[in-house]
Amino acid sequence: MKKAYEGKEIKVYFDAEVCIHSGHCVKSLPTVFDVKKRPWIEADGAPVEDVMRVIDGCPSGALSYERREA
Numbered sequence: 001m002k003k004a005y006e007g008k009e010i011k012v013y014f015d016a017e018v019c020i021h022s023g024h025c026v027k028s029l030p031t032v033f034d035v036k037k038r039p040w041i042e043a044d045g046a047p048v049e050d051v052m053r054v055i056d057g058c059p060s061g062a063l064s065y066e067r068r069e070a
């Protein structure tokens with residue numbers, strides 16, 4: 001099941017059942033993806049372009065996003 005993480009400019013979705021734990025997201029953008037924090041995704045933790053780039057690189061498709069209208 002997907003969970004949503006709301007940011008000001010972007011809404012990030014994560015599906016734990018799909019994640020293969022490659023570590024790509026946490027290594028690429030630790031200010032947004034930090035498993036030690038709750039919630040572990042801080043959608044506003046980096047510029048929105050960086051957040052989208054890292055999500056696009058998720059190898060399993062567990063991460064996705066919806067851009068908010070400005």
Ligand code: SF4
Binds near residue numbers: 018
């Ligand atoms: S990049 Fe995707 S598959 Fe890799 S740990 Fe993050 S959510 Fe999971």
